[in-house]
Amino acid sequence: MSRSTVPVKIQRHLVPFFFQEFEGVESVYLNKKVKAAKLTTNKPIGKIIRLLMEKPEGGPVKVDKFWMFLSIQDREYSKDFFGNIYKCVNGTNSFLKLPEAGTRLLNEYLEDVFRTSMISFIEGHMADNSKAEIRRGIDLFLVKYDLYEEGFGIESLRRYYYRVMEEGYSLKRLQSSGKVK
Incomplete structure (x- = not known):
């Protein structure tokens, strides 16, 4: 199973909310708290993402699940929030993207x-x-x-x-x- 980035930027203020509310795997790395939360395609948010994805030129690809990657970095005077979505796919031609309207x-x-x-x-x-x-x-x-x-x-x-x-x-x-x- 290969992993590649789906270019979906999550609004900054949503990151700390979903960081706490989504179940996932947490870690601390270089002064950053990070979490990977699985979003399966049999739940509404995963279904929405899958329906919005553009298919690759080479034909359909089976998408199993998505991962929401959330990061909170403590800085001296503020915090830095970052969120992105990754996909897990089966197959060799695995490029999918979410159009701007989908994001x-x-x-x-x-x-x-x-x-x-x-x-x-x-x-x-x-x-x-x-x-x-x-x-x-x-x-x-x-x-x-x-x-x-x-x-x-x-x-x-x-x-x-x-x-x-x-x-x-x-x-x-x-x-x-x-x-x-």
Whole structure:
């Protein structure tokens, strides 16, 4: 089985979130925490990636699974986040690539999972404690996933949270961008 890189760059702010939330093999290498998380093609994210891949000139190739490689490097004043996706294939003609539109779609999907998880996290924080504050729940989420490093702020996420709650549908983001008429 050969391995080659699929050129899929994952947005930086998604790396620390999926680093913690995906099961995988972790290691430390040259001051970098790295994780390889298997994404099989019998689960939705693997299916999405496989469907978006462009086929090679030489014909179809069987893709078994993908690996999401996530890296967090501690630096003196900040952290460096990096994420990429690799593929595992059977066969000798194994070149596949994800077109730019596919990369955008994949990142949008991962962003939707991230935002939906954030809303659920804050809702869980609020449900757990009748005196809980939304700002504190957002702060806990930002700290847990190192998102202050990526420029997220409590106030903008608080406004986002209230918008979602006002609409009344926490999964609307997965459904549409506007009101149904």
